[in-house]
Amino acid sequence: MTTLEQSRLLATEIPGPRSLELTKRKTTAVSRGIGTTMPVFAQRASGGIVEDVDGNRLIDLGSGIAVTTVGNSSPRVVSAVQDQVAEFTHTCFMVTPYDGYVSVCEQLNRLTPGSGEKRSALFNTGSEAVENAIKIARSYTKKSAIVAFDHGYHGRTNLTMALTAKSMPYKSGFGPFAPEIYRAPLSYPYRDGLIDKEWGTDGELAAKRAINVIDKQIGAGNLAAIIIEPIQGEGGFIVPAEGFLAALLEWCRQNDVVFIADEVQTGFARTGAMFACEHEGIEPDLIVTAKGIAGGLPLSAVTGRAEIMDAPHVGGLGGTYGGNPIACAAALAVMETIEADGLVERAGEIERLMKARLGRLQAEDERIGDVRGRGAMIAVELVKSGTDEPNPELAKELSTAAHAAGVIVLTCGTYGNILRFLPPLTISDELLEEGLDVLALLLADL
Structure with missing residues (x-):
């Protein structure tokens, strides 16, 4: 079983040329009703990283929508x-x-x-x-x-x-x-x-x-x-x-x-x-x-x-x-x-790390209305500045920018204004912090 380096890498623009070619094939072969969140095609995945067909390594804060909780291709x-x-x-x-x-x-x-x-x-x-x-x-x-x-x-x-x-x-x-x-x-x-x-x-x-x-x-x-x-x-x-x-x-x-x-x-x-x-x-x-x-x-x-x-x-x-x-x-x-491997306890550690980081961000940015969740299931509710009105536009812009920067994040919510984080429990603190740092910078830019 090959090991995958646990670091973010942008080898090409996202999406890269091979993903663009596969997207063309998808358009002609796959029903339009099947949507995709990311414009890239996966090649390998392990721990907290998904590598695409162009060699880009993406920080995984989605776990395939909470599926690869123990990490992708977990050894056991x-x-x-x-x-x-x-x-x-x-x-x-x-x-x-x-x-x-x-x-x-x-x-x-x-x-x-x-x-x-x-x-x-x-x-x-x-x-x-x-x-x-x-x-x-x-x-x-x-x-x-x-x-x-x-x-x-x-x-x-x-x-x-x-x-x-x-x-x-x-x-x-x-x-x-x-x-x-x-x-x-x-x-x-x-x-x-x-x-x-x-x-x-x-x-x-x-x-x-x-x-x-x-x-x-x-x-x-x-x-x-x-x-x-x-x-x-x-x-x-x-x-x-x-x-x-x-x-x-x-x-x-x-x-x-x-x-x-x-x-x-x-x-x-x-x-x-x-x-x-x-x-x-x-x-x-x-x-x-x-x-x-x-x-x-x-x-x-x-x-x-x-x-x-x-x-x-x-x-x-x-x-x-x-x-x-x-x-x-x-x-x-x-x-x-x-x-x-003590992954129940690890989920608690991830919660403490994420809530502390996102809480600091919330204190600095009134567009973050709420930070909530438990364990490695954390969400940020985005609102329009100075109000409690849902801000789905910001959620979409932020997630799209994160994807281009090599961080997989998901959106959700009845109003479409929630960023949800579902990192694998095997992700390192360093990767998790880097992913959140990228989001913080992007939020400031937006």
């Missing part, structure tokens, strides 16, 4: 995948099962919050796992309605588009959507606090607002489940006010409603805990995971209380590729790496 993952490929690539677990699938489920049952008996089921993508969590909740409760939350993102399939709040680019023109999906207000401390400070800091009060909407518009007697990201991803890395999630969970337990935590983006050490729910001390009925679970291979899971997970009839869950043996081998290596 590479070794495990190579060994499994040599044994067999597929049999379909529903035809002739294999140890790797069972082992991944055992590890998920051990690692996810909750001390009771648990079961897991494996799938391919976050969207697919979310859909199956809904199926399981409906089977268990014999009810049909589902509540999602403002600013939430849960996927791009028909059902998960219905759950997702943001229309463009995820939903616009793709309806009609799955029925019996409803939406409740989220706790968004920064924006809520602009209206009423108490709303911004009192999670229980914000939960009462949401529960009041649920009671009046749906009714607990019709509600199978609520689904929520403990920290919202695409919605803007919104961390609800303390007590919000716990109050919702308590209401669910009192009303025979399944509480589903969508930890697709927050899971597997990303937030400075193995799962973001742990920060609030809550134990969801079902927890959905994907992204960082398998180091870049397609795998997802639903894990939860045994009596809920066992509710569907035999054959009611599954899928040809779900729990593919190669992805399972990778997942076991990822979980081993997180625990053996």
Whole structure:
């Protein structure tokens, strides 16, 4: 396995000539509906660096949208995948099962919050796992309605588009959507606090607002489940006010409603805990995971209380590729790496470094309205000078300039005004600081 120098290098302008040529090929071969964030094509990646086909080395502050949490081509993952490929690539677990699938489920049952008996089921993508969590909740409760939350993102399939709040680019023109999906207000401390400070800091009060909407518009007697990201991803890395999630969970337990935590983006050490729910001390009925679970291979899971997970009839869950043996081998290596290399603690170190640097920047620049997040999941909310009005134009200009300077950053948010940072947990402090220094200089120039 070749090593990749962990330093930023601009060998050409970005994009370089080979990336430009590949872009022409992409235009004629790939559907226009598949967008790309960066105008470069990757050649190699390791640690905190992505190298493109022109030899440019880019600082990776995106991790493929929180997927390569343990670093790209992590040694244990590479070794495990190579060994499994040599044994067999597929049999379909529903035809002739294999140890790797069972082992991944055992590890998920051990690692996810909750001390009771648990079961897991494996799938391919976050969207697919979310859909199956809904199926399981409906089977268990014999009810049909589902509540999602403002600013939430849960996927791009028909059902998960219905759950997702943001229309463009995820939903616009793709309806009609799955029925019996409803939406409740989220706790968004920064924006809520602009209206009423108490709303911004009192999670229980914000939960009462949401529960009041649920009671009046749906009714607990019709509600199978609520689904929520403990920290919202695409919605803007919104961390609800303390007590919000716990109050919702308590209401669910009192009303025979399944509480589903969508930890697709927050899971597997990303937030400075193995799962973001742990920060609030809550134990969801079902927890959905994907992204960082398998180091870049397609795998997802639903894990939860045994009596809920066992509710569907035999054959009611599954899928040809779900729990593919190669992805399972990778997942076991990822979980081993997180625990053996102390990556939960490393995420906390990244949070302290990033918040300190971005906090200083915020004190100097009134266009930074908020700095928030947990672990290696940090966001900056950009606003127009002297106001709290979202500034998506600045977010776009800043991210585009960062890309040209060799730093991979992502934008998000309902208003498109959020810079989100998802560095791999294996990135060095030096690379992380350099990436933030580049952004600070660019922000000053803009």
